[in-house]
Amino acid sequence: MPELPEVETSRRGIAPHIVGETLLYAVVRHPQLRWPVSEEITQLSDEPVISLERRAKYLLLGLRHGWIIIHLGMSGRLRILSEEKAPEKHDHVDLVFSNGKILRYTDPRRFGAWLWETDLTQSRVLRHLGPEPLSDTFNAAWLMQKSATKKIAVKPWIMDNKLVVGVGNIYASESLFQAGIHPDRTASGLTQQESERLVTSIKTVLQRSIEQGGTTLRDFLQSDGKPGYFAQQLNVYGRAGEPCLQCGTLIISGRHAQRSTFWCPHCQH
DNA sequence: ATCCGAACCTGACGGC
């Protein structure tokens, strides 16, 4: 479900309800997610919530002595309940707060994760991540340097977390369209100018999607239950057989690394 | 080192 804009949208929606409140306790109904839910989380009680941050597609809930690291996987979702409500089949984790609010985690496919970490720099899942896409350290020079030896197609390459984090399957296709770059292009073959266009496109596509509350394709909802509105601005993703909004040529779909890719054969070279 | 495919899991949908 979630790429970076959807995770950031969730963070912004949830933070005002829980930061500064006290976490009373956690309820873990189904600990078998991607990895077992960390035992420490089950044992937390009366913990002030200091912060709710984001790194890549991970949410980081800051407590006094450590962090709850949350990943939504493919189908995870977080929402705030104002009062107790009977859990349904895929409601695996609740955090209950002093103001009566409940943060409820729902994840049918259970590819998500709830991990405890006292030192984020030691985290197995965070340690090897590349730069944030919206930071200055992700720039054309970095892209060219990292791509120099890479024969991989550019589409799966920009989804590699060691190059840049947060670019998932939707925004990879959208960014390449905006940059006018064909998804099959070899990473090492990008010119300086193309690298600059690609970096700029990734940043603007993600930034615009955050401003729209993310992309709702089937089930993504913001923490208040509203959908994200960026789907209306998708140029290629999910539009195979439909006309390109720029030139009218029919949009093509294919696959890279077992993920579907969409592009315009006329606008992208 | 690099790259690709399989794996984790459930649900929705289309075809027969």
Added chain:
DNA sequence: TGCCGTCAGGTTCGGA
């Protein structure tokens, strides 16, 4: 109605 194959917004792991 039911069964089967395919697809789905992510990430890690193992083998070539």
